[in-house]
Amino acid sequence: MSNPVDMHTIMAATVHDVKNALSLIDNELREVIDSIHEREPDSTLKLNRLRLEAGRINNDLVHMLGLYRMNTDTFRPDFDEVLIEDVIHDATSRYQQTLESLGIHLGIELEDSDIAWVIDPVLIEGVLANILTNSIRYTKDRLDFRAFMADGGLCITLTDNGEGYPAKMMNFMSETPNQGELSFQNGSTGLGLYFCQQIAQLHRQGDAEGYIKLTNHPEHGGAVFTLWLP
Amino acid sequence: MELNQSLNKKFLLIDDFSNVRKSVKGMLNSLGVSHVSEASNGTEATKSVRDQTFDVILCDYNLGKSKNGSQLLEEWRTRGWLSYQTVFVMITAETSRDFVMGALEFQPDDYLAKPFAMDTLQNRLDRWLDRQSALGPINQALDRKDYPALAKAAREVMETKPRYRGWAQRKYVEALFHQGQMTEAAHFLQALLDKRDLPWARLERHRIDVQEGKLEAAERGLKTLIMLQPNMVEAYDLLADVQMQIKQPEKAQETLSQALVRSPRNIARQRVFAGLASDNGDHVAATRAYKEIVSLADGTMHESSRGYKDVLRSTRTQLQSLDDDALKRRLQKDAQSLLKKLIKQYPDEPDTELFSKAYRAYLADAGDAESTDRVFLESVAEAAREHMGDLGEDSALDIVDILYEKGLSKEADALVEELRQYHKESGNFVKRLNQLQAEPITQEARRHAHKVNTEGIELYKHKDYQAATKLFEDALKFSPRHPGIILNFVQSSLLLMGQTRVSLSQLDRCLDIVNRLNYLPADHYQYERYTSIRDKVIALHAKVKHEQPS
Numbered sequence: 119m120s121n122p123v124d125m126h127t128i129m130a131a132t133v134h135d136v137k138n139a140l141s142l143i144d145n146e147l148r149e150v151i152d153s154i155h156e157r158e159p160d161s162t163l164k165l166n167r168l169r170l171e172a173g174r175i176n177n178d179l180v181h182m183l184g185l186y187r188m189n190t191d192t193f194r195p196d197f198d199e200v201l202i203e204d205v206i207h208d209a210t211s212r213y214q215q216t217l218e219s220l221g222i223h224l225g226i227e228l229e230d231s232d233i234a235w236v237i238d239p240v241l242i243e244g245v246l247a248n249i250l251t252n253s254i255r256y257t258k259d260r261l262d263f264r265a266f267m268a269d270g271g272l273c274i275t276l277t278d279n280g281e282g283y284p285a286k287m288m289n290f291m292s293e294t295p296n297q298g299e300l301s302f303q304n305g306s307t308g309l310g311l312y313f314c315q316q317i318a319q320l321h322r323q324g325d326a327e328g329y330i331k332l333t334n335h336p337e338h339g340g341a342v343f344t345l346w347l348p
Numbered sequence: 349m350e351l352n353q354s355l356n357k358k359f360l361l362i363d364d365f366s367n368v369r370k371s372v373k374g375m376l377n378s379l380g381v382s383h384v385s386e387a388s389n390g391t392e393a394t395k396s397v398r399d400q401t402f403d404v405i406l407c408d409y410n411l412g413k414s415k416n417g418s419q420l421l422e423e424w425r426t427r428g429w430l431s432y433q434t435v436f437v438m439i440t441a442e443t444s445r446d447f448v449m450g451a452l453e454f455q456p457d458d459y460l461a462k463p464f465a466m467d468t469l470q471n472r473l474d475r476w477l478d479r480q481s482a483l484g485p486i487n488q489a490l491d492r493k494d495y496p497a498l499a500k501a502a503r504e505v506m507e508t509k510p511r512y513r514g515w516a517q518r519k520y521v522e523a524l525f526h527q528g529q530m531t532e533a534a535h536f537l538q539a540l541l542d543k544r545d546l547p548w549a550r551l552e553r554h555r556i557d558v559q560e561g562k563l564e565a566a567e568r569g570l571k572t573l574i575m576l577q578p579n580m581v582e583a584y585d586l587l588a589d590v591q592m593q594i595k596q597p598e599k600a601q602e603t604l605s606q607a608l609v610r611s612p613r614n615i616a617r618q619r620v621f622a623g624l625a626s627d628n629g630d631h632v633a634a635t636r637a638y639k640e641i642v643s644l645a646d647g648t649m650h651e652s653s654r655g656y657k658d659v660l661r662s663t664r665t666q667l668q669s670l671d672d673d674a675l676k677r678r679l680q681k682d683a684q685s686l687l688k689k690l691i692k693q694y695p696d697e698p699d700t701e702l703f704s705k706a707y708r709a710y711l712a713d714a715g716d717a718e719s720t721d722r723v724f725l726e727s728v729a730e731a732a733r734e735h736m737g738d739l740g741e742d743s744a745l746d747i748v749d750i751l752y753e754k755g756l757s758k759e760a761d762a763l764v765e766e767l768r769q770y771h772k773e774s775g776n777f778v779k780r781l782n783q784l785q786a787e788p789i790t791q792e793a794r795r796h797a798h799k800v801n802t803e804g805i806e807l808y809k810h811k812d813y814q815a816a817t818k819l820f821e822d823a824l825k826f827s828p829r830h831p832g833i834i835l836n837f838v839q840s841s842l843l844l845m846g847q848t849r850v851s852l853s854q855l856d857r858c859l860d861i862v863n864r865l866n867y868l869p870a871d872h873y874q875y876e877r878y879t880s881i882r883d884k885v886i887a888l889h890a891k892v893k894h895e896q897p898s
Binding site: 138141144145148194195196197198199200201204207208211212214215231232234236323 | 463464467471510511513514546547548577578
């Protein structure tokens with residue numbers, strides 16, 4: 119496959135096809151859940167986990183295609199000034215039902231609900247959805263999105279109350295990541311974070327460049343994902 | 349969702365699947381919306397939109413065989429059937445979202461990816477209704493096209509509703525543009541840009557640059573903007589406009605072709621591109637674009653006889669510079685079937701009637717015995733002279749050209765004479781008529797050129813470059829722009845100079861003649877040969893000039 123355009127078409131078509139199938143699966147699962155959730159809470163929980171996994175496959179596909187496009191220089195961001203509240207809601211609303219059934223409380227807190235920022239809304243929604251679906255697996259029973267202004271930029275954090283990030287992962291992010299150093303030990307997590315980092319870096323204003331950061335909460339030790347955009 | 353907010357709101361749901369409508373309607377009902385009208389296709393939807401005013405329209409992009417959602421939105425907006433106070437939401441399959449989004453000329457107020465969950469719908473519903481009430485005065489002013497009121501309402505929103513500030517800023521600039529207040533608009537945009545980089549504001553500022561004649565600044569700025577924001581197709585449109593103004597039509601064509609890769613479904617852009625390609629002599633690209641327009645316009649408000657005529661005209665021009673018989677036959681067949689459709693679909697247009705008769709004679713379909721008779725074309729010439737008032741300029745030129753081409757020079761000259769009189773006020777048209785009369789390439793001339801060229805090739809094969817060059821030169825007199833003949837002439841001249849001596853004046857002539865092929869598109873089958881020969885001539889020319897300083 120020496121022709122990059124051909125490879126791109128094949129990948130895009132495959133991703134398109136699999137995403138369609140996933141969306142069908144997700145829809146059917148939702149209908150089954152609706153019809154059995156009162157009678158069979160245990161099965162409902164299992165089905166909700168399945169929905170979550172379907173969502174993760176979906177995210178992985180998006181990453182794969184996105185990274186491929188970045189490498190072949192055909193990745194085209196679209197910047198626009200949008201309401202951050204809308205972006206966070208769009209990233210989270212489809213997981214509302216799953217979160218409830220798993221007994222996880224999702225909090226969304228904006229310093230100012232009118233914050234509008236120049237971003238690529240589709241890409242940032244993808245980053246937030248990606249982090250959310252990951253955090254659902256590791257948190258105990260809380261997830262909190264916060265958006266506020268910091269260092270002249272916009273800061274969005276997602277905090278959970280689980281065990282926190284392992285030291286290895288936080289180190290991975292502290293170096294300048296490039297693909298060669300990528301560790302796939304955590305399944306797709308490394309790839310997902312790498313993708314998020316690339317998306318953040320596409321956001322520039324003057325000399326400043328967006329970034330992501332992984333830390334643990336100083337008090338309860340839960341994982342804190344930070345996205346900063348200039 | 350505050351129930352009382354949505355209770356009295358009127359919704360229209362457009363989807364071609366009744367079970368989808370049922371399920372979405374159920375969701376809306378449980379969110380407290382009781383007025384939900386339904387439509388299963390474009391015709392029903394249009395009737396509803398014209399009969400009543402809705403607060404929210406949920407429209408599926410794909411409506412089966414009917415017009416799609418974006419074609420409906422375009423038609424309603426253009427014809428003023430849809431109030432700006434109505435929130436128009438396009439529903440798309442999640443995976444086709446990239447394809448549908450962004451590139452549309454008429455943007456919906458929001459997109460919704462399907463399938464969507466109740467939580468998502470509720471969330472969006474709040475958003476739409478909040479927005480509708482917050483932006484009411486702006487949308488009312490837009491409906492009335494009252495631009496001073498729009499400016500005032502937009503200012504008010506900017507000052508009091510930070511949530512919608514960005515949106516109001518755009519409407520404010522729009523209002524200033526409509527009132528011709530360019531200086532204010534420029535100041536306002538600059539103040540925004542001083543604070544932070546906003547792609548839309550940059551584009552609008554360059555629009556002002558273009559109006560003020562600052563073409564170089566606009567060109568530079570737009571190129572940067574496109575690099576940073578490659579999906580912003582309006583930036584390509586404006587850049588192409590600048591490039592046309594600074595007389596770089598080839599670059600303008602290239603710019604638009606890039607915009608078309610990103611947004612191929614825009615008819616207006618396709619049309620500008622096709623016109624440019626045609627002017628640039630790139631008839632392959634022009635014909636392709638005109639065909640695309642016909643297929644995009646099919647079933648929409650853009651459908652017209654003009655689209656068919658453009659394709660036929662472009663095909664005819666393409667046929668003139670073609671000597672691949674198989675390709676020619678294919679193009680002719682395509683043209684014949686388009687012509688049949690044109691005649692069938694537009695039976696009552698006088699211009700179309702004359703136009704299609706001339707093209708019937710031109711295409712000379714063996715199955716259409718009447719049209720191949722010379723008497724038929726003579727009658728077309730006469731009818732054209734009798735109905736000059738019904739005849740559009742382009743069709744008139746077509747008929748004249750076809751008459752010349754078919755060897756009816758006397759009839760053509762007579763028609764030109766009368767057209768010149770009739771249109772004497774229109775300088776541009778008279779100029780085109782004169783050009784046509786000055787350089788008519790008849791089919792006979794083309795046949796003659798072909799014959800002489802073939803003889804030249806025989807001599808060339810026998811390495812008699814002197815005689816071959818002479819014959820190619822003769823052939824060029826009959827068909828001065830023919831790629832094959834031009835390249836034969838130049839190639840033979842170069843070999844002749846190799847045998848005898850190199851002359852700067854003969855090289856000059858070769859260079860002039862080969863440059864006639866500047867119009868050749870890169871996918872033309874002679875293109876590689878052309879560039880290789882051209883480069884040889886240029887290199888040799890430079891070398892000889894260097895050796896013989898004047």
